[in-house]
Amino acid sequence: MNLREYTNAMLPAIENKLQHFVDRLDEPRVRAFRDMLTYHMGWTGEAAGPEAQGKRIRPLLTLLTTAACGKPWEPTLAAAAAIELIHNFSLVHDDIQDDSDLRRGRPTVWKKWEMPQAINVGDMLFILAQAAIVEIGQDHSADTALQASKIIQNACIALSSGQYLDISYETRNDLGIEDYWPMVSGKTAALLAACTQVGALLGGADERDQEIWHNFGHYLGLAFQVQDDYLGIWGDSALTGKSNESDLVAGKKSLPVLFGLGKGGAFAKRWAEGSVKADEVGPLAEQLTQEGARLYTQQTADQMTDLALQNLRLAAPKGEAVFELTQLLLRRQA
């Protein structure tokens, strides 16, 4: 089966399973609370639909991993839903922490219902993720469910640690590229590594194979993030037309920026002087290129992509659908 055939079957099953856990809020009194969760999940409210739901990359990756291990993917649905709920919990809290008005083109939860309820929406999504983890035990042994839980909880510790670093970097300029990896390993790679490791665990992989799958997810996450960071400065929409989509305007401590800060040259000097205006985006991106940040970022993206693919080839020589998803994630251009 190719990726499209898989996703056609998996995506509706993922939405069903997610809905099943959000349906745990079935008391009429908490109806308006439930509406906040279903709005964030992209099912209800203005502009609800596939666009608002996001791509469900994480649950897809989890299910595809189990399938690549030669096992049916349906018994992995509870774990896949758990990870997607955790991802969404982190988005809801992230939007509050970053003061973001929009998520997937729609007003964020805190913008619509204010900060106190938005904190609670994130908390509830995380709680429902734990309820989903318990349900892994319905299709697998309790021991396997507990192993999956351990993998996921470790990823969450890394996720929250990465979030701490990200927030703490906002007010620091004494940073370099060595500060990049601990942050993105936590913020981006940890949860993707949990997807592939849990997918492999529930696909019956032994510990050694689980580790290879874990490494694939880890490097996939890093490659994706580095490429995202590249596009955030040199991508079409960052450079032309919508300059305020540039990571330079957002002040994001991405890999090229940390590279430039570490160099301590003209870029670092300008950065220290305060926020970047839209009309500076072009010249400042060019400055970063001259200091070597563009080449370094490209090479790093290639390196992480190679590491991801090496591990994937080891883990699943015939896992074509996972290769397709990987290529889709790592070959986008804007």
Added chain:
Amino acid sequence: MNLREYTNAMLPAIENKLQHFVDRLDEPRVRAFRDMLTYHMGWTGEAAGPEAQGKRIRPLLTLLTTAACGKPWEPTLAAAAAIELIHNFSLVHDDIQDDSDLRRGRPTVWKKWEMPQAINVGDMLFILAQAAIVEIGQDHSADTALQASKIIQNACIALSSGQYLDISYETRNDLGIEDYWPMVSGKTAALLAACTQVGALLGGADERDQEIWHNFGHYLGLAFQVQDDYLGIWGDSALTGKSNESDLVAGKKSLPVLFGLGKGGAFAKRWAEGSVKADEVGPLAEQLTQEGARLYTQQTADQMTDLALQNLRLAAPKGEAVFELTQLLLRRQA
């Protein structure tokens, strides 16, 4: 063994176990993050010590329940720590949501480190609670650990739902006593019911006995909350001297207030006109008394206490230490 003998042994073991999970943050880079958690737990920073740690009622209750079931309490420590971490996660987020400056006499986490990091501190405490739940499987079967997880996750769903109701009530005046129970069942009783049910599960109690223990914890929580609500209006520190400690000034939708709002009399009329000043506390409390709220609250506290004790007598005819703790919790006067 009496309560004092038990607590002398249990309290240090609880602190050790809690520390064990917070120690999961062992990367030097997240040292300052770890410090935020240890500050909130009362171990470090200004005025650290027993006062700042709180009474650890929930883990004590969990351990005492296992002991009352005739089993050693040490293998229940991971579960007890999990519940205490969940309680503290809810406090950190509650303080942000309520805009509270002080917790146990010290500046709250968000006051010290601002809102974005405080959200993350609460998240991490909840994540560590999940790591603690996984460790229940070290001293018990994976199946039992998963059952404990299910009980705890259900309590968390109720906790977060109760929190939603509490926040939503702030802007509503169309409320009555029927709106009280769903809120406090979630906010206060659910976690205490999880303490006793999980303590009983790990103490080897069968399902029927677990349910009795659950009911004991539930009514203990309700009795405690109703008494707290009573003292918040007619307690010594609320009525005399520190009038701004009155729930009337805080605008809290406690049982007597909801009773008064439901009556729709002079109290409800005054309440609808806006926040209560310190010098109105005496007359307004008297007004509530005249409308019957004081008697109703006292009778309700007695009723909940009776229900708690009935269940406790059924569950543990000889559980003297649990009786002592219950009396300690329900017979405080100010």
